[in-house]
Amino acid sequence: MTAARQPLIKVENLTYQYNGAQPVLKNISLEIGRGECLAVIGQNGSGKTTLVKHFNGLLKPSSGRVYINGRDTGPQKVSTLARTVGYVFQNPDHQIFHDTVGKEVAFGLKNLRLPAEEIERRVNEALEAVGLTGHYATYPFNLSKGQRQRVALASVLAMHTEVIVLDEPTTGQDYRESVQIMEMVKNLHEKGHTIVFITHDMSLVARYAARTVVLCEGEILADAPVRAVFAQPELLARSYLKPPQITLLAQELGKRAIPPDVISVREMYDLLQKARADKIGCCG
Amino acid sequence: MAAAVEYIQKDSPVHRLNAATKIFWALFTLACGLLFNDYRYLLGLLASVLLVAAAGRVLKNLLPAITGLSVFALILLLIQALFYDQGQVIFHLIPQTSYLPVTNYGILSGVAMAARMLSLVLSFLVLLATTRIQDMVLTMVEKFKMPYDYAFMFMTTLRFIPTFLGEVRQITDAQKARGHAVEGFNPFKKIRSYAPVTVPLVLISLNKAENMAMAMETRGYGGGRRTYFKEPKMRGADYLLTAVLLLLLVLGVTARVKGLGVM
Ligand SMILES: Nc1ncnc2c1ncn2[C@@H]1O[C@H](COP(=O)(O)OP(=O)(O)OP(=O)(O)O)[C@@H](O)[C@H]1O
Ligand SMILES: [Mg+2]
Numbered sequence: 001m002t003a004a005r006q007p008l009i010k011v012e013n014l015t016y017q018y019n020g021a022q023p024v025l026k027n028i029s030l031e032i033g034r035g036e037c038l039a040v041i042g043q044n045g046s047g048k049t050t051l052v053k054h055f056n057g058l059l060k061p062s063s064g065r066v067y068i069n070g071r072d073t074g075p076q077k078v079s080t081l082a083r084t085v086g087y088v089f090q091n092p093d094h095q096i097f098h099d100t101v102g103k104e105v106a107f108g109l110k111n112l113r114l115p116a117e118e119i120e121r122r123v124n125e126a127l128e129a130v131g132l133t134g135h136y137a138t139y140p141f142n143l144s145k146g147q148r149q150r151v152a153l154a155s156v157l158a159m160h161t162e163v164i165v166l167d168e169p170t171t172g173q174d175y176r177e178s179v180q181i182m183e184m185v186k187n188l189h190e191k192g193h194t195i196v197f198i199t200h201d202m203s204l205v206a207r208y209a210a211r212t213v214v215l216c217e218g219e220i221l222a223d224a225p226v227r228a229v230f231a232q233p234e235l236l237a238r239s240y241l242k243p244p245q246i247t248l249l250a251q252e253l254g255k256r257a258i259p260p261d262v263i264s265v266r267e268m269y270d271l272l273q274k275a276r277a278d279k280i281g282c283c284g
Numbered sequence: 285m286a287a288a289v290e291y292i293q294k295d296s297p298v299h300r301l302n303a304a305t306k307i308f309w310a311l312f313t314l315a316c317g318l319l320f321n322d323y324r325y326l327l328g329l330l331a332s333v334l335l336v337a338a339a340g341r342v343l344k345n346l347l348p349a350i351t352g353l354s355v356f357a358l359i360l361l362l363i364q365a366l367f368y369d370q371g372q373v374i375f376h377l378i379p380q381t382s383y384l385p386v387t388n389y390g391i392l393s394g395v396a397m398a399a400r401m402l403s404l405v406l407s408f409l410v411l412l413a414t415t416r417i418q419d420m421v422l423t424m425v426e427k428f429k430m431p432y433d434y435a436f437m438f439m440t441t442l443r444f445i446p447t448f449l450g451e452v453r454q455i456t457d458a459q460k461a462r463g464h465a466v467e468g469f470n471p472f473k474k475i476r477s478y479a480p481v482t483v484p485l486v487l488i489s490l491n492k493a494e495n496m497a498m499a500m501e502t503r504g505y506g507g508g509r510r511t512y513f514k515e516p517k518m519r520g521a522d523y524l525l526t527a528v529l530l531l532l533l534v535l536g537v538t539a540r541v542k543g544l545g546v547m
Binding site: 053077082083086096107 | 457483488
């Protein structure tokens with residue numbers, strides 16, 4: 001089967017400029033396979049949002065091509081691509097307009113013209129997934145911003161799209177809500193959805209992504225497994241990013257016993273225990 | 285149109301002029317546009333406005349607006365040509381009949397109307413594109429003695445247009461991403477399909493207004509006499525230009541009283 005072999009998202013020499021003369025994305029090529037979990041990172045204004053808006057056709061390349069499932073996005077409508085690619089915006093207030101949470105979540109499903117029972121089933125399922133089960137009939141604007149963000153998330157989850165793009169899903173959330181949201185994302189990934197998320201929180205990248213793309217002034221600075229990227233602090237510094245603290249600690253501790261690509265506390269703990277047992281440890 | 289109402293940062297002789305001079309120029313253009321209705325005078329006026337735009341190096345930025353306005357100008361011209369029945373008939377819009385005659389005066393007065401509309405609107409756009417809103421407000425308050433509240437309201441309205449257009453775009457994107465499409469030709473369906481955009485827009489706008497009110501209060505809005513950090517000065521060029529414009533205005537009024545420039 002060719003469908004299984006071709007990447008789900010393929011970006012070919014993508015250049016994009018807004019009205020201004022300066023291109024915001026410069027000749028970007030990228031492939032994302034089915035079932036990947038990819039983090040896009042980079043400083044403010046590096047072009048992350050601009051890049052992912054090409055995945056569901058909100059933006060069309062100035063030059064180059066973007067393929068979803070092997071089909072060029074150029075001639076396709078966003079409302080058509082929405083069947084394949086779900087997109088969660090950063091600000092939920094740009095989309096909420098119904099008077100109950102349930103209706104809001106059902107909006108996308110109605111656009112897909114699903115039968116009523118199916119809609120009902122999926123709405124309940126999505127609300128449960130985001131931890132808002134009891135809020136079916138709540139007026140959305142009585143919810144907190146974090147909860148509204150999860151309503152927006154549910155309204156995209158319910159559409160069961162193959163790809164889910166999340167633009168800074170945790171910005172402005174407290175730690176607990178951030179983790180809740182990311183656990184939800186992880187869950188979806190385990191169910192087989194392809195995930196692309198943008199974040200400024202390196203610890204979330206370390207914890208949830210398998211692969212990361214680093215953007216810097218519209219170009220791809222690195223595209224590699226998370227570990228490999230965090231093991232190169234000089235490279236990250238060029239995009240004004242810093243690996244998570246535990247990785248910095250590993251790099252500080254030196255090369256012999258502790259590798260420079262540790263990304264979790266658990267991993268560090270195990271390495272330190274082992275080093276102590278071997279009596280070559282660095283920390284006595 | 286979004287770009288047309290915004291200040292465009294450039295270094296040009298027009299930008300360097302005092303806001304008062306430029307406001308006076310826009311009013312002068314308005315007066316001339318209303319004084320005359322001879323197409324030659326009004327075309328001349330339009331040319332002068334375009335010249336000022338070119339001197340301010342904003343002609344290119346105004347091009348989208350000019351294109352948009354030209355459509356209206358054409359419609360004006362068409363209507364005028366259709367319904368003005370004095371003068372020599374040149375041709376009939378429905379050939380071989382005597383219906384809908386188009387006369388030479390009809391066309392000329394259409395041209396005059398279109399040129400007047402273009403000059404008035406464009407002079408205002410040139411003013412906005414070359415003058416920082418703060419300077420404009422300052423001038424209106426200090427020079428023209430407008431109450432600060434009104435000037436502030438004017439400034440905020442202008443400032444919010446691009447912001448709103450941005451919000452509209454973001455909301456439309458968010459709804460499209462959930463499979464929403466503004467549907468076909470049925471007007472009822474069409475109106476209903478705008479709700480996903482208008483409802484969030486209204487809510488966001490109310491929220492913005494409330495936030496702004498709070499921000500204004502925390503910064504002491506309405507707390508007494510205002511002083512200004514930067515008081516824009518009238519320079520030689522400003523006095524000279526104002527004098528020239530005044531002279532032209534007097535000449536214009538005299539000409540008009542003598543019956544020149546009217547058809
Ligand atoms: N609608 C627009 N019109 C013109 N320029 C834009 C527009 N949106 C973004 N830009 C510009 O494009 C560049 C990249 O913006 P983008 O939003 O993709 O950055 P980002 O990496 O998502 O940044 P952030 O981390 O702040 O979200 C910025 O320089 C920005 O000013
Ligand atoms: Mg962004």
